[in-house]
Amino acid sequence: MSAEKPDAPRAVIVISSHVARGSVGNRAAVFALETLGFPVWAVPTIILPWHPGHGRATRIVPPLDQFKALMADLERAPWLGEVGAVLSGYLGEAGQAEAVASLVAAVKARTPDAVYICDPVMGDSGGLYVPEPTAAAMRDRLMPIADIATPNRFELEWMAGAPLPDLKSVISAALHAGPSTMLVTSAQSMISGGTGNLLLDGTQALLAEHRLIDKPPNGPGDLTAAVYLARILSGQPPIRALQSTTAAVYEILARTSKRGGDELQLETDAQSLSHPMAMVQLRHLTHPGRDRRA
Numbered sequence: 001m002s003a004e005k006p007d008a009p010r011a012v013i014v015i016s017s018h019v020a021r022g023s024v025g026n027r028a029a030v031f032a033l034e035t036l037g038f039p040v041w042a043v044p045t046i047i048l049p050w051h052p053g054h055g056r057a058t059r060i061v062p063p064l065d066q067f068k069a070l071m072a073d074l075e076r077a078p079w080l081g082e083v084g085a086v087l088s089g090y091l092g093e094a095g096q097a098e099a100v101a102s103l104v105a106a107v108k109a110r111t112p113d114a115v116y117i118c119d120p121v122m123g124d125s126g127g128l129y130v131p132e133p134t135a136a137a138m139r140d141r142l143m144p145i146a147d148i149a150t151p152n153r154f155e156l157e158w159m160a161g162a163p164l165p166d167l168k169s170v171i172s173a174a175l176h177a178g179p180s181t182m183l184v185t186s187a188q189s190m191i192s193g194g195t196g197n198l199l200l201d202g203t204q205a206l207l208a209e210h211r212l213i214d215k216p217p218n219g220p221g222d223l224t225a226a227v228y229l230a231r232i233l234s235g236q237p238p239i240r241a242l243q244s245t246t247a248a249v250y251e252i253l254a255r256t257s258k259r260g261g262d263e264l265q266l267e268t269d270a271q272s273l274s275h276p277m278a279m280v281q282l283r284h285l286t287h288p289g290r291d292r293r294a
Contacts, residue, residue, distance in 0.1 A: 009084035009111050011039040012229065013074065015100055016089030016121070016222065018044035023264035024051050024219040025090050025121075029226035031266045035273050036230040041074065041083070046092035051218045051263075052129070061092035071099040075106035083107050084114050087229055088142060089222055090121040091130070097137035101145055115232065118146035118179065119225040124154050124186075135159075148232075149179040150225040152186040167198070167207070171288065174200045183228055183242070185221055191281060197224065198285075199242045205285040206239055208246035210278070213253045219264045224249050227273060239282070247276035254278065 012033050017025030030040045045067075047060040062070075074080070086107055088100050104116045120143060122128055122135040139159045143149055157164045160173040167188050174182040180202060187198040189209045196209040227248055231241035251272040256265045266273075 009082055009114065010037075010233070011041060011079075011082040012085045012087060012233075013041045013043065013083055013103065013107070014087045014089075014226070015043040015045060015096075015103075016087075016119075017046045017048060017092070018042075019048045019050055021050045021263070022218070023266050024222055028219045028222040028264060028266065029087060029089065031270075032223055032226040032273055033230055035266075035270050036227070036234070038230060038233065039082070043070070043074070045090060045096055053218055059092075064093065064095045067092075067096055068099045071103050075103055080107065080110050084111060085117065085229055085233060086114070087117045087119065087225060089119040089225065091134050091138065094131070094133040094137040097134075097141040101141055104145060115147050115229065116145060117148040117150065117225055117229050118142045119150045119221060120155050120159070121221065122155050123158060124152060127154075128158065143178045146179040148181040148183065148229070149177065150183045150185065150221065150228065151177075152221055153184055153188070154186065156182075156184055167285065170198060171200060171205055171285065174198070175288070181238070183224070185224055190283065194281075197242060197246045199238060200287070201238060203287065204239070205287040206242055207283045207285055208242050209281040209283070210246065210250045213250075213257050215257070216253050217256050217262055217264050220249050220253055223252070223264065223266075243280060243282050244276060246280045247278045248272050250280060251276045251278035 014029045026042050030042050033040050049057045086104050107114045120138040122130045156173050164170045164173055170187055182200045184198040187196040189196040191209050194209045194211050196207045199206045228245040252269045255269050
């Protein structure tokens with residue numbers, strides 16, 4: 001899908017968490033997509049005063065019957081033809097996954113080339129931070145229907161049920177994860193003190209690397225999924241989309257960290273979303289599944 005087509009569906013439905021303060025979940029994704037020119041329909045799966053990493057706080061999860069009813073309203077919306085993509089992230093409970101899947105099916109029935117990107121937000125190096133049934137619902141219900149998935153390495157490990165100590169094992173797990181395109185964040189890097197975003201599709205394995213940011217603010221995964229989606233919807237080839245997405249997120253992280261910010265400062269660094277200046281190292285890796293997936 002290309003933004004050069006004036007009649008192409010350009011709206012994105014974003015389904016994720018909402019925080020009053022901060023730039024994570026829907027707050028990060030909606031800002032990025034709208035800044036890059038895409039209208040957004042935003043659906044909160046949970047409402048929080050701030051990111052849970054800042055301390056215990058009230059969690060407002062919409063009753064499941066009401067959440068399903070709202071999603072069903074969107075399926076019947078007369079404007080559904082405006083939608084060219086769906087992005088799902090953090091879920092408030094396991095039962096929300098079925099409503100997400102139903103909405104994705106409705107969007108694709110209306111616009112067959114619509115893109116569904118699943119960001120299976122469930123954990124990090126400290127382990128799962130959602131209940132296991134919620135993580136399992138993302139793995140078993142949403143990952144299989146996604147066109148693109150953007151897990152971090154630790155989420156991919158949990159879904160694969162095995163440690164992924166090197167890039168070879170990450171690539172193997174990504175090949176078997178389900179979606180035809182996988183963008184694995186927090187992947188191992190070939191540069192000292194670095195981290196990488198690994199992009200794997202049917203023909204190529206690409207690694208975009210940069211140095212680690214000490215004590216980074218929350219939200220880079222949410223931001224990465226949204227920016228990569230925007231690049232793809234704008235017609236960028238995957239290799240360029242990976243490089244420019246990684247550069248934009250790294251630049252914003254570095255600038256926020258330098259200011260001592262405890263949250264991504266997207267409003268200050270909006271220019272970095274459109275025109276990142278940061279340099280990232282891009283490598284072509286061996287793709288072991290190319291023949292099998294061709």
